[in-house]
Amino acid sequence: MTTKDLIQLSGLKGKFQKSQWALILALVFFFALTFLIPRYGLLNEYIQLIIIYIGINIIMAVSLNMVNGYMGDFSLGHAGFMLIGAYISSILTVWVFPRNWNPIFTSIILFPIAVTAGGLAAALASLIIAFPSFKTRGDYLALVTLAFNMICVSVVQNIEAIGAGRGFMGMKKLTTMPWVFIWALIAIWVVRNFVYSNLGRGTVSIREDETAAELVGVNTRQVKVLTFVISSFFAGVGGALFAHILQFITPSTFQLQKNVDFLVMIYLGGMGSIGGSILGAVTYTVILELLREALTILGTFPIFASIPSLEVWRWVLAPLLLILLMIYRNKGIMGLREFGFLVPFRDQFGSRFWLKRRELTNANSSN
Protein backbone atom coordinates (compact mmCIF):
# COMPACT_ATOMS: atom_id res chain seq x y z
CA MET A 1 0.00 0.00 0.00
CA THR A 2 2.67 2.45 1.00
CA THR A 3 4.90 1.62 -1.95
CA LYS A 4 1.96 2.18 -4.25
CA ASP A 5 1.34 5.55 -2.68
CA LEU A 6 4.97 6.44 -3.02
CA ILE A 7 4.81 5.64 -6.71
CA GLN A 8 1.67 7.72 -7.03
CA LEU A 9 3.32 10.54 -5.16
CA SER A 10 6.42 10.57 -7.31
CA GLY A 11 4.15 10.06 -10.31
CA LEU A 12 2.57 13.44 -9.63
CA LYS A 13 5.97 15.09 -9.63
CA GLY A 14 7.28 13.01 -12.51
CA LYS A 15 4.36 13.91 -14.72
CA PHE A 16 4.84 17.59 -13.98
CA GLN A 17 8.56 17.39 -14.68
CA LYS A 18 7.84 15.65 -17.97
CA SER A 19 5.51 18.46 -19.01
CA GLN A 20 8.17 21.02 -18.08
CA TRP A 21 10.70 19.22 -20.27
CA ALA A 22 8.21 19.16 -23.11
CA LEU A 23 7.74 22.91 -22.64
CA ILE A 24 11.50 23.53 -22.76
CA LEU A 25 11.81 21.41 -25.91
CA ALA A 26 8.97 23.33 -27.53
CA LEU A 27 10.62 26.64 -26.61
CA VAL A 28 13.96 25.52 -28.07
CA PHE A 29 12.15 24.46 -31.24
CA PHE A 30 10.39 27.81 -31.58
CA PHE A 31 13.58 29.68 -30.79
CA ALA A 32 15.31 27.82 -33.60
CA LEU A 33 12.39 28.74 -35.87
CA THR A 34 12.89 32.44 -35.10
CA PHE A 35 16.33 32.12 -36.72
CA LEU A 36 15.27 29.86 -39.56
CA ILE A 37 12.15 31.79 -40.64
CA PRO A 38 13.91 35.06 -41.59
CA ARG A 39 16.99 33.29 -42.92
CA TYR A 40 15.21 30.98 -45.34
CA GLY A 41 12.19 33.21 -45.86
CA LEU A 42 9.80 30.53 -44.61
CA LEU A 43 7.11 33.17 -44.10
CA ASN A 44 6.72 36.36 -46.05
CA GLU A 45 7.99 39.65 -44.60
CA TYR A 46 4.54 40.87 -43.72
CA ILE A 47 3.70 37.79 -41.64
CA GLN A 48 7.11 38.05 -39.96
CA LEU A 49 6.35 41.62 -39.03
CA ILE A 50 3.00 40.62 -37.54
CA ILE A 51 4.70 37.91 -35.48
CA ILE A 52 7.09 40.53 -34.12
CA TYR A 53 4.17 42.81 -33.25
CA ILE A 54 2.47 39.91 -31.51
CA GLY A 55 5.62 39.34 -29.45
CA ILE A 56 5.79 43.01 -28.44
CA ASN A 57 2.09 43.06 -27.62
CA ILE A 58 2.52 39.96 -25.46
CA ILE A 59 5.17 41.82 -23.44
CA MET A 60 2.85 44.82 -23.12
CA ALA A 61 -0.24 42.81 -22.19
CA VAL A 62 1.46 40.49 -19.70
CA SER A 63 3.03 43.44 -17.91
CA LEU A 64 -0.14 45.56 -17.90
CA ASN A 65 -2.04 42.61 -16.46
CA MET A 66 0.15 42.78 -13.36
CA VAL A 67 -1.40 46.12 -12.44
CA ASN A 68 -4.87 45.91 -13.98
CA GLY A 69 -5.52 42.20 -13.58
CA TYR A 70 -3.63 40.87 -10.59
CA MET A 71 -3.63 44.02 -8.50
CA GLY A 72 -7.09 45.08 -9.65
CA ASP A 73 -6.09 48.68 -10.26
CA PHE A 74 -6.70 50.57 -13.45
CA SER A 75 -3.63 52.04 -15.10
CA LEU A 76 -3.98 54.06 -18.28
CA GLY A 77 -0.32 55.00 -18.49
CA HIS A 78 1.20 51.92 -20.08
CA ALA A 79 1.72 53.63 -23.45
CA GLY A 80 3.51 56.48 -21.68
CA PHE A 81 6.08 54.05 -20.28
CA MET A 82 6.32 52.50 -23.72
CA LEU A 83 7.09 55.95 -25.14
CA ILE A 84 9.87 56.47 -22.60
CA GLY A 85 11.41 53.10 -23.45
CA ALA A 86 11.13 53.79 -27.18
CA TYR A 87 12.76 57.23 -27.06
CA ILE A 88 15.51 56.45 -24.56
CA SER A 89 16.62 53.32 -26.41
CA SER A 90 16.46 55.08 -29.78
CA ILE A 91 18.50 58.03 -28.55
CA LEU A 92 21.09 55.55 -27.28
CA THR A 93 21.37 53.58 -30.50
CA VAL A 94 21.25 56.62 -32.78
CA TRP A 95 23.30 59.23 -30.93
CA VAL A 96 25.22 57.64 -28.09
CA PHE A 97 26.39 54.20 -29.17
CA PRO A 98 29.03 53.76 -31.90
CA ARG A 99 27.34 53.36 -35.29
CA ASN A 100 30.13 51.61 -37.13
CA TRP A 101 30.39 48.45 -35.10
CA ASN A 102 30.08 45.08 -36.74
CA PRO A 103 26.30 44.46 -37.09
CA ILE A 104 26.52 41.26 -35.05
CA PHE A 105 28.16 43.04 -32.12
CA THR A 106 25.66 45.85 -32.39
CA SER A 107 22.86 43.33 -32.27
CA ILE A 108 24.07 41.14 -29.43
CA ILE A 109 25.79 43.72 -27.22
CA LEU A 110 24.59 47.26 -27.86
CA PHE A 111 20.97 46.49 -28.60
CA PRO A 112 20.19 44.56 -25.39
CA ILE A 113 21.86 47.36 -23.44
CA ALA A 114 19.68 49.94 -25.19
CA VAL A 115 16.51 47.89 -24.58
CA THR A 116 17.37 47.37 -20.91
CA ALA A 117 18.12 51.07 -20.55
CA GLY A 118 14.73 51.87 -22.10
CA GLY A 119 13.10 49.55 -19.58
CA LEU A 120 15.03 51.04 -16.67
CA ALA A 121 14.13 54.58 -17.72
CA ALA A 122 10.46 53.62 -17.79
CA ALA A 123 10.82 51.90 -14.41
CA LEU A 124 12.42 55.02 -12.96
CA ALA A 125 9.62 57.22 -14.29
CA SER A 126 7.06 54.85 -12.78
CA LEU A 127 8.82 55.01 -9.44
CA ILE A 128 8.48 58.78 -9.47
CA ILE A 129 4.78 58.75 -10.24
CA ALA A 130 4.04 55.67 -8.11
CA PHE A 131 4.08 57.58 -4.86
CA PRO A 132 1.48 60.23 -5.68
CA SER A 133 -0.53 57.75 -7.80
CA PHE A 134 -0.96 55.10 -5.16
CA LYS A 135 -2.42 57.51 -2.71
CA THR A 136 -5.46 57.08 -4.96
CA ARG A 137 -7.28 54.03 -6.26
CA GLY A 138 -9.65 52.96 -9.00
CA ASP A 139 -10.93 55.81 -11.14
CA TYR A 140 -8.48 58.26 -9.60
CA LEU A 141 -5.49 56.10 -10.39
CA ALA A 142 -6.78 55.81 -13.97
CA LEU A 143 -6.90 59.60 -14.20
CA VAL A 144 -3.45 60.12 -12.69
CA THR A 145 -1.85 57.60 -15.03
CA LEU A 146 -3.76 58.97 -18.02
CA ALA A 147 -2.54 62.45 -17.15
CA PHE A 148 0.99 61.09 -16.91
CA ASN A 149 0.62 59.56 -20.36
CA MET A 150 -0.57 62.86 -21.80
CA ILE A 151 2.31 64.71 -20.14
CA CYS A 152 4.81 62.27 -21.68
CA VAL A 153 3.32 62.82 -25.13
CA SER A 154 3.22 66.61 -24.89
CA VAL A 155 6.70 66.85 -23.41
CA VAL A 156 8.15 64.93 -26.34
CA GLN A 157 6.02 66.93 -28.78
CA ASN A 158 7.73 70.06 -27.51
CA ILE A 159 11.35 68.96 -27.49
CA GLU A 160 12.79 70.12 -30.84
CA ALA A 161 16.04 68.19 -30.33
CA ILE A 162 14.33 64.82 -30.63
CA GLY A 163 12.10 65.80 -33.51
CA ALA A 164 9.14 67.10 -31.50
CA GLY A 165 5.83 66.10 -33.07
CA ARG A 166 7.49 65.09 -36.33
CA GLY A 167 9.03 62.09 -34.67
CA PHE A 168 12.43 60.51 -34.25
CA MET A 169 14.18 58.33 -36.77
CA GLY A 170 17.50 56.89 -37.78
CA MET A 171 17.26 53.67 -35.80
CA LYS A 172 18.56 50.54 -37.45
CA LYS A 173 16.22 47.58 -37.71
CA LEU A 174 17.67 45.89 -34.66
CA THR A 175 14.50 44.23 -33.45
CA THR A 176 14.63 40.73 -34.83
CA MET A 177 12.47 37.70 -34.28
CA PRO A 178 14.92 35.98 -31.91
CA TRP A 179 15.21 39.11 -29.80
CA VAL A 180 11.47 39.55 -29.51
CA PHE A 181 11.18 35.88 -28.62
CA ILE A 182 13.81 36.21 -25.89
CA TRP A 183 12.31 39.37 -24.40
CA ALA A 184 8.78 38.00 -24.46
CA LEU A 185 10.07 34.87 -22.74
CA ILE A 186 11.86 36.94 -20.09
CA ALA A 187 8.73 39.03 -19.51
CA ILE A 188 6.49 35.97 -19.16
CA TRP A 189 8.98 34.18 -16.93
CA VAL A 190 9.59 37.13 -14.62
CA VAL A 191 5.89 37.99 -14.34
CA ARG A 192 5.07 34.36 -13.64
CA ASN A 193 7.77 34.22 -10.95
CA PHE A 194 6.42 37.42 -9.48
CA VAL A 195 2.84 36.18 -9.46
CA TYR A 196 3.77 32.91 -7.74
CA SER A 197 5.73 34.49 -4.89
CA ASN A 198 4.77 36.32 -1.73
CA LEU A 199 4.77 39.53 -3.77
CA GLY A 200 2.22 38.08 -6.18
CA ARG A 201 0.04 36.85 -3.35
CA GLY A 202 0.32 40.31 -1.84
CA THR A 203 -0.73 41.85 -5.15
CA VAL A 204 -3.78 39.63 -5.47
CA SER A 205 -4.73 40.19 -1.84
CA ILE A 206 -4.77 43.94 -2.55
CA ARG A 207 -7.23 43.29 -5.36
CA GLU A 208 -9.40 41.17 -3.10
CA ASP A 209 -9.43 43.45 -0.05
CA GLU A 210 -6.75 46.05 0.47
CA THR A 211 -7.52 46.79 4.11
CA ALA A 212 -7.55 43.11 5.00
CA ALA A 213 -4.27 42.66 3.11
CA GLU A 214 -2.62 45.36 5.19
CA LEU A 215 -4.10 43.81 8.35
CA VAL A 216 -2.66 40.38 7.73
CA GLY A 217 0.78 41.94 7.41
CA VAL A 218 1.17 42.62 3.69
CA ASN A 219 3.22 45.76 3.13
CA THR A 220 0.73 47.06 0.59
CA ARG A 221 2.66 50.16 -0.37
CA GLN A 222 5.81 48.17 -1.10
CA VAL A 223 3.86 45.61 -3.11
CA LYS A 224 2.03 48.26 -5.15
CA VAL A 225 5.17 50.20 -6.02
CA LEU A 226 7.07 47.04 -6.96
CA THR A 227 4.23 45.75 -9.13
CA PHE A 228 3.97 49.09 -10.89
CA VAL A 229 7.74 49.44 -11.41
CA ILE A 230 8.21 45.93 -12.78
CA SER A 231 5.19 46.34 -15.03
CA SER A 232 6.58 49.64 -16.35
CA PHE A 233 10.01 48.16 -16.92
CA PHE A 234 8.53 45.72 -19.39
CA ALA A 235 6.43 48.45 -20.99
CA GLY A 236 9.72 50.30 -21.60
CA VAL A 237 11.25 47.14 -23.05
CA GLY A 238 8.24 46.75 -25.33
CA GLY A 239 8.65 50.37 -26.44
CA ALA A 240 12.34 49.87 -27.21
CA LEU A 241 11.60 46.82 -29.34
CA PHE A 242 8.75 48.68 -31.04
CA ALA A 243 11.00 51.63 -31.93
CA HIS A 244 13.63 49.38 -33.49
CA ILE A 245 11.23 47.51 -35.71
CA LEU A 246 9.29 50.55 -36.93
CA GLN A 247 12.50 52.64 -37.14
CA PHE A 248 10.38 55.74 -36.81
CA ILE A 249 8.52 56.86 -33.72
CA THR A 250 6.25 59.80 -33.12
CA PRO A 251 4.80 60.84 -29.77
CA SER A 252 1.24 60.59 -31.10
CA THR A 253 1.69 56.83 -31.52
CA PHE A 254 1.64 56.48 -27.73
CA GLN A 255 -1.63 58.20 -26.96
CA LEU A 256 -4.78 56.90 -25.33
CA GLN A 257 -5.54 54.69 -28.36
CA LYS A 258 -2.47 52.59 -27.61
CA ASN A 259 -3.66 52.09 -24.02
CA VAL A 260 -7.07 51.04 -25.24
CA ASP A 261 -5.42 48.43 -27.46
CA PHE A 262 -3.62 46.91 -24.48
CA LEU A 263 -6.75 47.07 -22.36
CA VAL A 264 -8.72 45.19 -25.01
CA MET A 265 -5.98 42.57 -25.13
CA ILE A 266 -6.08 41.84 -21.41
CA TYR A 267 -9.86 42.00 -21.12
CA LEU A 268 -10.17 39.76 -24.15
CA GLY A 269 -7.64 37.24 -22.84
CA GLY A 270 -8.61 37.39 -19.20
CA MET A 271 -7.72 39.55 -16.24
CA GLY A 272 -5.31 38.07 -13.74
CA SER A 273 -4.01 35.44 -16.12
CA ILE A 274 -0.67 35.31 -17.92
CA GLY A 275 -1.98 32.77 -20.41
CA GLY A 276 -4.95 35.06 -20.98
CA SER A 277 -2.72 38.05 -21.73
CA ILE A 278 -0.80 35.99 -24.27
CA LEU A 279 -3.98 34.76 -25.94
CA GLY A 280 -5.46 38.26 -25.90
CA ALA A 281 -2.36 39.83 -27.46
CA VAL A 282 -2.28 37.22 -30.21
CA THR A 283 -6.01 37.38 -30.93
CA TYR A 284 -6.33 41.16 -30.97
CA THR A 285 -3.22 41.70 -33.12
CA VAL A 286 -4.50 39.16 -35.63
CA ILE A 287 -8.02 40.66 -35.62
CA LEU A 288 -6.60 44.13 -36.37
CA GLU A 289 -4.48 42.81 -39.22
CA LEU A 290 -7.43 40.90 -40.69
CA LEU A 291 -9.44 44.11 -40.51
CA ARG A 292 -6.65 45.92 -42.32
CA GLU A 293 -6.70 43.27 -45.04
CA ALA A 294 -10.45 43.47 -45.34
CA LEU A 295 -10.31 47.26 -45.67
CA THR A 296 -7.63 47.04 -48.33
CA ILE A 297 -9.74 44.62 -50.36
CA LEU A 298 -12.85 46.75 -49.88
CA GLY A 299 -10.88 49.81 -50.93
CA THR A 300 -10.35 48.34 -54.39
CA PHE A 301 -14.09 48.63 -55.09
CA PRO A 302 -14.93 52.07 -56.49
CA ILE A 303 -17.85 52.61 -54.08
CA PHE A 304 -15.58 52.15 -51.06
CA ALA A 305 -12.68 54.13 -52.52
CA SER A 306 -13.02 56.79 -49.88
CA ILE A 307 -13.37 54.38 -46.94
CA PRO A 308 -11.47 55.60 -43.84
CA SER A 309 -8.23 53.88 -42.94
CA LEU A 310 -7.66 51.29 -40.26
CA GLU A 311 -6.56 53.96 -37.81
CA VAL A 312 -10.09 55.30 -37.86
CA TRP A 313 -11.78 51.93 -37.78
CA ARG A 314 -9.90 50.66 -34.78
CA TRP A 315 -11.55 53.47 -32.82
CA VAL A 316 -14.78 51.73 -33.71
CA LEU A 317 -13.56 48.22 -33.26
CA ALA A 318 -11.72 48.48 -29.95
CA PRO A 319 -14.51 50.10 -27.91
CA LEU A 320 -17.08 47.81 -29.54
CA LEU A 321 -15.02 44.78 -28.59
CA LEU A 322 -14.62 46.12 -25.05
CA ILE A 323 -18.37 46.65 -24.66
CA LEU A 324 -19.23 43.23 -26.06
CA LEU A 325 -16.63 41.62 -23.82
CA MET A 326 -17.96 43.34 -20.73
CA ILE A 327 -21.49 42.19 -21.49
CA TYR A 328 -20.96 38.66 -22.71
CA ARG A 329 -17.68 37.47 -21.35
CA ASN A 330 -16.49 39.80 -18.64
CA LYS A 331 -13.80 37.40 -17.48
CA GLY A 332 -12.22 37.07 -20.91
CA ILE A 333 -11.10 33.87 -22.58
CA MET A 334 -9.17 32.57 -19.57
CA GLY A 335 -10.71 34.57 -16.71
CA LEU A 336 -8.48 34.10 -13.61
CA ARG A 337 -7.56 30.61 -14.84
CA GLU A 338 -4.08 29.71 -15.96
CA PHE A 339 -2.37 27.22 -18.26
CA GLY A 340 -0.93 24.38 -16.20
CA PHE A 341 2.55 24.77 -17.63
CA LEU A 342 2.76 28.36 -16.34
CA VAL A 343 2.04 27.41 -12.72
CA PRO A 344 4.92 26.14 -10.54
CA PHE A 345 4.56 22.66 -9.07
CA ARG A 346 4.17 23.88 -5.51
CA ASP A 347 1.30 26.17 -6.40
CA GLN A 348 -0.43 23.54 -8.49
CA PHE A 349 -0.03 20.34 -6.49
CA GLY A 350 1.68 21.51 -3.28
CA SER A 351 -1.22 20.86 -0.94
CA ARG A 352 -2.12 17.51 -2.50
CA PHE A 353 1.52 16.49 -2.31
CA TRP A 354 1.66 17.50 1.34
CA LEU A 355 -1.49 15.54 2.22
CA LYS A 356 -0.21 12.45 0.41
CA ARG A 357 3.13 12.66 2.16
CA ARG A 358 1.48 12.93 5.56
CA GLU A 359 -0.76 9.98 4.80
CA LEU A 360 2.36 8.05 3.95
CA THR A 361 4.28 9.00 7.10
CA ASN A 362 1.26 8.17 9.24
CA ALA A 363 0.95 4.77 7.58
CA ASN A 364 4.65 4.15 8.12
CA SER A 365 4.65 5.14 11.77
CA SER A 366 1.58 3.02 12.54
CA ASN A 367 3.21 -0.07 11.02
Added chain:
Amino acid sequence: MPILQIKGLTHFFGGLRAVFDFDLDLEPGELIGIIGPNGAGKTTIFNLITGVYRPTRGEIIFDGVNLVGKESNWIIAHGVARTFQNIRLFKELSVLDNVRTACYSQIKYSVADALLHSARFQREEERILNEAMELLSLFNLDCLADEKSKNLPYGLQRRLEIVRALANHPKLLLLDEPAAGMNPSEISDLMELIKWVKEKFNLTIILIEHQMRLVMGICQRIKVLDFGETIAEGNPIEIQQNPRVIEAYLGEEEQGE
Protein backbone atom coordinates in the same frame (compact mmCIF):
# COMPACT_ATOMS: atom_id res chain seq x y z
CA MET B 1 5.03 43.16 32.78
CA PRO B 2 1.86 43.71 30.81
CA ILE B 3 1.98 42.74 27.14
CA LEU B 4 -0.39 45.51 26.17
CA GLN B 5 -0.82 48.81 27.95
CA ILE B 6 -3.32 51.33 26.68
CA LYS B 7 -3.37 54.72 28.35
CA GLY B 8 -5.93 57.46 27.80
CA LEU B 9 -6.82 56.30 24.31
CA THR B 10 -9.17 58.82 22.72
CA HIS B 11 -10.45 59.05 19.19
CA PHE B 12 -12.79 61.46 17.47
CA PHE B 13 -14.45 61.07 14.11
CA GLY B 14 -14.96 64.74 13.36
CA GLY B 15 -17.12 65.85 16.27
CA LEU B 16 -18.15 62.33 17.21
CA ARG B 17 -16.41 60.92 20.24
CA ALA B 18 -15.85 57.28 19.33
CA VAL B 19 -13.48 56.30 22.13
CA PHE B 20 -12.77 58.34 25.24
CA ASP B 21 -10.03 57.81 27.81
CA PHE B 22 -9.80 54.09 27.32
CA ASP B 23 -7.28 52.33 29.59
CA LEU B 24 -6.25 48.72 29.49
CA ASP B 25 -3.51 46.63 31.10
CA LEU B 26 -3.29 43.20 29.65
CA GLU B 27 -1.07 40.51 31.15
CA PRO B 28 0.33 37.78 28.91
CA GLY B 29 -2.08 34.87 28.65
CA GLU B 30 -5.15 36.86 29.60
CA LEU B 31 -8.46 36.65 27.79
CA ILE B 32 -10.43 39.82 28.12
CA GLY B 33 -13.80 40.67 26.68
CA ILE B 34 -15.03 44.05 25.50
CA ILE B 35 -18.78 44.43 25.31
CA GLY B 36 -21.13 47.29 24.72
CA PRO B 37 -24.07 48.33 22.57
CA ASN B 38 -23.64 48.91 18.83
CA GLY B 39 -21.60 52.02 18.15
CA ALA B 40 -19.98 51.96 21.57
CA GLY B 41 -16.50 52.15 19.99
CA LYS B 42 -15.41 48.56 20.34
CA THR B 43 -14.22 47.97 16.79
CA THR B 44 -12.66 51.44 16.78
CA ILE B 45 -10.38 50.27 19.59
CA PHE B 46 -9.21 47.36 17.41
CA ASN B 47 -8.71 49.75 14.52
CA LEU B 48 -6.63 52.01 16.74
CA ILE B 49 -4.49 49.16 18.03
CA THR B 50 -3.84 47.84 14.52
CA GLY B 51 -3.03 51.24 13.06
CA VAL B 52 -6.05 51.63 10.79
CA TYR B 53 -6.78 54.93 12.54
CA ARG B 54 -4.36 57.16 14.35
CA PRO B 55 -5.69 58.05 17.79
CA THR B 56 -6.44 61.66 18.63
CA ARG B 57 -4.76 61.11 22.00
CA GLY B 58 -3.30 58.31 24.03
CA GLU B 59 -0.69 55.61 24.05
CA ILE B 60 -0.73 52.00 23.00
CA ILE B 61 2.32 50.19 24.34
CA PHE B 62 2.64 46.66 22.98
CA ASP B 63 5.61 44.60 24.10
CA GLY B 64 7.45 47.74 25.10
CA VAL B 65 6.84 49.63 21.83
CA ASN B 66 4.41 52.48 21.28
CA LEU B 67 2.21 51.47 18.36
CA VAL B 68 0.79 54.94 17.75
CA GLY B 69 1.90 56.17 14.33
CA LYS B 70 3.17 52.79 13.19
CA GLU B 71 1.81 51.32 9.97
CA SER B 72 -0.66 48.46 10.12
CA ASN B 73 1.57 45.95 8.39
CA TRP B 74 4.39 46.75 10.82
CA ILE B 75 2.11 46.23 13.80
CA ILE B 76 0.85 42.91 12.43
CA ALA B 77 4.39 41.78 11.63
CA HIS B 78 5.36 42.48 15.24
CA GLY B 79 2.86 40.14 16.78
CA VAL B 80 -0.67 41.52 16.72
CA ALA B 81 -3.30 39.67 14.69
CA ARG B 82 -6.99 40.25 14.21
CA THR B 83 -10.12 38.92 12.63
CA PHE B 84 -13.01 40.97 11.29
CA GLN B 85 -16.59 41.51 12.31
CA ASN B 86 -17.79 40.87 8.77
CA ILE B 87 -15.61 38.17 7.29
CA ARG B 88 -12.86 39.61 5.13
CA LEU B 89 -11.18 36.66 3.50
CA PHE B 90 -9.54 36.97 0.08
CA LYS B 91 -12.51 35.40 -1.67
CA GLU B 92 -10.97 34.42 -4.99
CA LEU B 93 -7.88 32.95 -3.35
CA SER B 94 -7.62 29.36 -2.23
CA VAL B 95 -7.81 28.48 1.46
CA LEU B 96 -4.09 27.74 1.37
CA ASP B 97 -3.23 31.05 -0.32
CA ASN B 98 -5.26 32.97 2.24
CA VAL B 99 -2.95 31.56 4.89
CA ARG B 100 0.21 31.92 2.83
CA THR B 101 -0.59 35.57 2.08
CA ALA B 102 -0.64 36.18 5.81
CA CYS B 103 2.92 34.83 6.00
CA TYR B 104 4.08 37.88 4.03
CA SER B 105 6.05 39.54 6.78
CA GLN B 106 7.77 36.31 7.79
CA ILE B 107 9.22 35.55 4.42
CA LYS B 108 12.92 36.16 4.28
CA TYR B 109 13.77 36.34 0.61
CA SER B 110 14.56 39.39 -1.45
CA VAL B 111 12.69 40.75 -4.45
CA ALA B 112 15.44 39.36 -6.69
CA ASP B 113 14.97 35.90 -5.13
CA ALA B 114 11.27 36.14 -5.87
CA LEU B 115 11.72 37.24 -9.49
CA LEU B 116 14.29 34.54 -10.21
CA HIS B 117 12.74 31.79 -8.07
CA SER B 118 16.18 31.18 -6.57
CA ALA B 119 17.20 28.30 -4.31
CA ARG B 120 16.56 30.47 -1.27
CA PHE B 121 13.09 31.27 -2.57
CA GLN B 122 12.34 27.57 -3.01
CA ARG B 123 13.48 26.76 0.53
CA GLU B 124 11.41 29.53 2.08
CA GLU B 125 8.31 28.75 0.03
CA GLU B 126 8.59 25.08 0.97
CA ARG B 127 8.78 26.08 4.63
CA ILE B 128 5.78 28.40 4.31
CA LEU B 129 3.76 25.75 2.50
CA ASN B 130 4.47 23.15 5.16
CA GLU B 131 3.73 25.57 7.96
CA ALA B 132 0.47 26.70 6.37
CA MET B 133 -0.67 23.15 5.72
CA GLU B 134 0.16 22.08 9.27
CA LEU B 135 -1.75 25.02 10.63
CA LEU B 136 -4.72 24.20 8.40
CA SER B 137 -4.66 20.58 9.46
CA LEU B 138 -4.84 21.61 13.13
CA PHE B 139 -8.17 23.22 12.26
CA ASN B 140 -9.30 20.41 9.99
CA LEU B 141 -9.13 22.63 6.93
CA ASP B 142 -6.23 20.86 5.24
CA CYS B 143 -8.44 18.84 2.90
CA LEU B 144 -10.03 22.06 1.65
CA ALA B 145 -6.69 23.75 0.96
CA ASP B 146 -7.28 24.12 -2.79
CA GLU B 147 -10.87 25.32 -2.47
CA LYS B 148 -11.59 28.99 -3.10
CA SER B 149 -12.29 30.54 0.28
CA LYS B 150 -15.60 32.00 -0.91
CA ASN B 151 -16.89 28.46 -1.44
CA LEU B 152 -16.50 27.49 2.22
CA PRO B 153 -19.58 27.38 4.44
CA TYR B 154 -19.95 30.31 6.81
CA GLY B 155 -18.66 28.60 9.93
CA LEU B 156 -15.54 27.39 8.17
CA GLN B 157 -14.91 30.87 6.77
CA ARG B 158 -14.91 32.18 10.34
CA ARG B 159 -12.51 29.45 11.31
CA LEU B 160 -10.26 30.20 8.34
CA GLU B 161 -10.08 33.82 9.43
CA ILE B 162 -8.70 32.67 12.76
CA VAL B 163 -6.20 30.41 11.00
CA ARG B 164 -5.12 33.28 8.78
CA ALA B 165 -4.63 35.47 11.82
CA LEU B 166 -2.48 32.78 13.45
CA ALA B 167 -0.24 32.36 10.41
CA ASN B 168 1.92 35.22 11.56
CA HIS B 169 2.73 33.76 15.01
CA PRO B 170 0.97 36.55 16.91
CA LYS B 171 1.30 37.14 20.64
CA LEU B 172 -1.89 39.15 20.82
CA LEU B 173 -5.05 38.12 19.02
CA LEU B 174 -7.95 40.49 18.51
CA LEU B 175 -11.22 38.72 17.78
CA ASP B 176 -13.95 40.99 16.47
CA GLU B 177 -17.36 39.36 17.03
CA PRO B 178 -16.26 35.85 16.06
CA ALA B 179 -19.70 34.44 16.91
CA ALA B 180 -21.67 36.81 14.69
CA GLY B 181 -24.24 34.86 12.72
CA MET B 182 -23.65 31.59 14.54
CA ASN B 183 -26.28 29.31 16.07
CA PRO B 184 -26.04 28.15 19.72
CA SER B 185 -24.30 24.89 18.98
CA GLU B 186 -21.78 26.62 16.72
CA ILE B 187 -21.15 29.09 19.53
CA SER B 188 -20.38 26.26 21.94
CA ASP B 189 -17.87 24.87 19.44
CA LEU B 190 -16.37 28.32 19.03
CA MET B 191 -15.93 28.69 22.80
CA GLU B 192 -13.99 25.45 22.90
CA LEU B 193 -11.97 26.54 19.87
CA ILE B 194 -11.00 29.89 21.39
CA LYS B 195 -9.94 28.27 24.67
CA TRP B 196 -7.95 25.66 22.78
CA VAL B 197 -6.28 28.19 20.46
CA LYS B 198 -5.30 30.35 23.41
CA GLU B 199 -3.50 27.48 25.15
CA LYS B 200 -2.05 25.91 22.03
CA PHE B 201 -0.56 29.10 20.62
CA ASN B 202 0.20 30.75 23.92
CA LEU B 203 -1.90 33.79 23.13
CA THR B 204 -3.28 36.82 24.83
CA ILE B 205 -6.74 37.53 23.47
CA ILE B 206 -9.08 40.49 23.36
CA LEU B 207 -12.59 39.51 22.37
CA ILE B 208 -15.34 41.83 21.17
CA GLU B 209 -18.69 40.15 21.30
CA HIS B 210 -22.41 40.61 21.50
CA GLN B 211 -23.17 37.04 22.48
CA MET B 212 -23.33 37.23 26.27
CA ARG B 213 -23.03 33.48 26.66
CA LEU B 214 -19.71 33.47 24.86
CA VAL B 215 -18.24 36.42 26.73
CA MET B 216 -19.48 35.34 30.14
CA GLY B 217 -18.38 31.78 29.45
CA ILE B 218 -14.74 32.29 28.55
CA CYS B 219 -13.54 35.76 29.53
CA GLN B 220 -11.69 36.25 32.78
CA ARG B 221 -12.25 39.96 32.74
CA ILE B 222 -14.72 42.15 30.91
CA LYS B 223 -14.80 45.82 30.04
CA VAL B 224 -18.06 47.47 29.15
CA LEU B 225 -18.15 50.43 26.80
CA ASP B 226 -20.98 52.84 26.15
CA PHE B 227 -20.65 55.84 23.82
CA GLY B 228 -16.89 55.39 23.84
CA GLU B 229 -16.57 55.45 27.60
CA THR B 230 -15.68 52.61 29.91
CA ILE B 231 -18.64 52.24 32.26
CA ALA B 232 -17.66 49.06 34.04
CA GLU B 233 -14.88 46.56 34.43
CA GLY B 234 -14.61 43.29 36.27
CA ASN B 235 -15.15 39.56 36.16
CA PRO B 236 -18.31 38.16 34.51
CA ILE B 237 -20.29 37.98 37.77
CA GLU B 238 -19.47 41.54 38.76
CA ILE B 239 -20.44 42.75 35.31
CA GLN B 240 -23.77 40.96 35.36
CA GLN B 241 -24.63 42.65 38.66
CA ASN B 242 -23.37 46.13 37.80
CA PRO B 243 -26.39 48.48 37.66
CA ARG B 244 -24.84 50.76 35.02
CA VAL B 245 -24.20 47.83 32.73
CA ILE B 246 -27.71 46.51 33.18
CA GLU B 247 -29.06 49.92 32.37
CA ALA B 248 -26.88 50.53 29.32
CA TYR B 249 -26.78 47.12 27.85
CA LEU B 250 -28.17 44.05 29.49
CA GLY B 251 -31.34 45.76 30.62
CA GLU B 252 -32.17 46.85 27.14
CA GLU B 253 -31.78 43.36 25.88
CA GLU B 254 -34.04 41.92 28.56
CA GLN B 255 -36.72 44.39 27.71
CA GLY B 256 -36.34 43.64 24.04
CA GLU B 257 -36.90 39.97 24.62
